[in-house]
Amino acid sequence: MISPYDILGVPEQASDADIKQAYLQRVKDNPPDRDPARFRQIQEAFEAIKDQDSRLRHALFAMPHIEFDALLAQAFGQQGASEPMAADDFLKLLSTLSIEKSLAQLTKTPS
Amino acid sequence: MNDIIIGIDLGTTNSEVAIVENGKVTVIADNGHKILPSFVGLDDNGEILVGASARNQYLIYPERTVKSIKRLMGQDTRVTMAGQAYTPQEISAIILKRLKAIAEAYVGRSIAKAVITVPAYFSDAQRQATREAGEIAGLEVVRMINEPTAAALVYGAGQLDAKRMLVYDLGGGTFDVSVVNVQSGVVEVLASHGDNHLGGDDFDQLIVERILAHIRQQFGIEVEPHGKAMARIVRAAEQAKLVLSDEPYATIEEEYLLERQGTPLHLTLELARSEYEDLIADHINATLDATHIALKGAKLIASDIDEIILVGGSTRTPCIRERLFEEFGFEPHGEVDPDLCVAMGAAMQAAMINGEDIGTVLVDVTPYTFGTCAVGYLDGMPYPYQYIPIVHKNSVLPVRKSEAFETFTDNQREVNVRIFQGEDPDALNNVEIGEFLVEGLLDVPAGNIITLTLDLDLNGILHVSAREKASGKEKAITINNAISRFDSGELSSAKQRIDGLFGDSAEQAGRTADSSAVAAARQVIKKAEALFETVSAEDKEDMVDLIETISTCLESDDEAGLKEPVERLNDIIYYLES
Structure with a gap:
């Protein structure tokens, strides 16, 4: 699953105006009449991050889609389970994940 | 080359057809007229009339003329024309067939696809009825777009600066208002609202009631039972409304309107614009309330709006411009003819769907929850x-x-x-x-x-x-299928019936020199349809299928293909009659 930022091709720090501009450009290239499914994806991405409120909601409640298996494999993969990666490296790896997102994931277990 | 897709504005009072050629939009004229009045009638010989000729005979033969059929679209009802009952879809199909023919004469090719506009506030049932009308007319409706959105497309195309527009669309029978953002080649509807039973016809009706009250008071007569007198009053009311768009007073005069004990009665009534504006004030207020609901839906206020676009003939009413000026503080736009811009927008969207780059993309919303x-x-x-x-x-x-x-x-x-x-x-x-x-x-x-x-x-x-x-386990429906009154069999027999009306008139006018095979085919269809009342459902289904096959051949001039289905249909008729 691709993030709405990726779909619109904007950085997470983008302003409302930049996001709107990117959305319009993508709509122009993908009119709803030509490919409704693709358009809907763009539309949903835009609605998820179009303003500060929706970006906050997205950050808090959207599924973070962290590949925990891959993470574990990375942490223990190099020398096997007997020799995990250095604590510093592991923290560095964890810091690449958004803590709010991970928390949201933990507190809101899907049924 | 792609199939041609035409753009059609199927209006309550007037209809138009437009096309994009070499990137340019043309509203196609028929005998010099770009506007086809949405009237359908049958003349003395039972020939079908569409447009101005039908409107002209409305005064003399209201019983065999139908107007404003769009107001009944989506309802399970019938209108009577010359003693025959028709669904609203069938009457609309007659108008669509005429528009299709106008476009075909212009491009010199047959046309089978259209984008048809509908009021934004049209319900699911009304949209479905419109699509059925298209099918009966032999048109695949590739898309239905909302009328105010179509107009916004015309105004928004080629706009360089970002703008917020309010489209105020008051037609003969419906009112829509849309708030639109135009930016970077995208025409984006932010919110729509409206009323699917409010329009110029209602203004006419209020004037009619005013006239009837006047006659009741002056002569003590109820006019309603007199069809022809009523038709004249309706026409006079509409004329007075048009006059009041330009003049402060309108004189309504109808001589020899009725007779009372052998004495002719003449109607004379002067209507002041101010009195007319009082009559319609509630309606105008309703449109402004709807405008505020649309603004709220778009999370905007009046001062955020950069331009107002007026669409629909009823926006010529001066007090509408005045009220909008009071609300927004600037004059509405009207560079593009308010009667034509919807059809132009439909044609642009048709070109877009057909793969042409018209430089503008439309994004629309639903006005309903x-x-x-x-x-x-x-x-x-x-x-x-x-x-x-x-x-x-x-x-x-x-x-x-x-x-x-x-x-x-x-x-x-x-x-x-x-x-x-x-x-x-x-x-x-x-x-x-x-x-x-x-x-x-x-x-x-x-x-x-x-x-x-x-x-x-x-x-x-x-x-x-x-x-x-x-x-x-899953169950799915399309709402239109769930409530539509037409199943596919009924749709094709409606198509037969309407095709038949046109087929007859074509023969009588001598415009098409039918070969004997074609004439025989038309005759056998007529014979078969005459038997529909008396045959079993099973036989009827077989006959409808064969008629469908035959008319497909007729439409595509496939004479060789006619032989087999015509023979089979003849066999069934022979069997039924013996």
Whole structure:
């Protein structure tokens, strides 16, 4: 699953105006009449991050889609389970994940 | 080369057809007239009349002339024309067939596809009826777009600066208002609202009532039972309305309107613009209320609007401009003829769908909220029909939303899903647009999860499905199929009937020199249709199928293909008659 930022091709720090501009450009290239499914994806991405409120909601409640298996494999993969990666490296790896997102994931277990 | 797709504005009072050629939009004129009055009639010889000729005979033969059919679209009703009953779809199809012929004469090719505009506030049933009218007319409706949106497309194309526009569209029978953002080549509808039964016809009706009251007072006569006199009054009211757009007073004069005990009665009544404006004040207020609802839906206020676009003939009413000026503080635009810009927008969208780059892309919304009902609460009390909105108004199209529900009782084996349009928390105060039963659910305790999905397509037509989570069992409907009064068989026999009307007139006018095979085919169709009343459903179905095949051949000038179905149909008729 691709993030709405990726779909619109904007950085997470983008302003409302930049996001709107990117959305319009993508709509122009993908009119709803030509490919409704693709358009809907763009539309949903835009609605998820179009303003500060929706970006906050997205950050808090959207599924973070962290590949925990891959993470574990990375942490223990190099020398096997007997020799995990250095604590510093592991923290560095964890810091690449958004803590709010991970928390949201933990507190809101899907049924 | 792609098939040509025409753009059609099928209006309450007037209709137009337009086309994009080499990137330029043309509204196609018929005998010099770009506007086709939306009147249908039958003349002395039973020939079909469409447009000005039908409008002209309305005064003399109101009983065989139909006007403003769009107001009845989506209703299960019939209109009578020369003693025959027709559905609103069939009458609309006659207008569409005429527009199709006008376009075909212009491009010199046959045309089978169209984009047709509908009022933004048209309901699901009204949209479906419009699509059926297209099918009866032999047109595949590749897209229905909203009228104010089509107009915005015309004004928005080629706009370099970002602008927020308000489209105020008051036609003969419907009112729509849309708030539109135009930016970077995208025309984006932010919100729409309206009233699908408010328009110039209602203004006429108020003047008619004023005239009737005057006659009642002066002569003590009720005019309603006198068809011809009523038709003259309706016409006079409309004329007075048009005069009042330019003049402060209108004189309504109809000599020899009626007779009383052998004495002719003449109608003379002067109507002042101010009196007329008082008559329609409630309607105008309603349009401005709707305008504020649309602004609120777009999360904007009046001062955010950069331009106002007027669409529809009724916007020529001076007090509308004045009221909008008071609300917004600037004059509305009207560079593009308000009667033509909707058809132009439809043609542009048609070109867009056909793969041409028109430099502008349209993004539209639904003005309606759709949802279902469930056991819940209303005003804090348990209530079995709590409304659960699923697709909210002003959602961008196409949109798909799902909601999970649970069965209410243990061992509940079926769920009746009801779909509503509206916003009232009590579902029963909304408009029910369809229902369906999901049967054969698992025999489990209460709490069995059913997922309901609402899918609103680009045409504004709703598709609904329900799925039992545990078993994956699914049931889906298209709302229009659930409530449509036409099944496919009825649709094709309606097509036959309307084709027949046109076929006859073509023969009598001598415009088409039919070969004997074609003439024989038309005759056998007529014979077969005459027998429809008396034959069994099974025979009728066979006959309808054959008629369908024959008319397909007739349409495509496939004379060789006629032979076999004509023989078979003749055989059936022979068998039935003997």
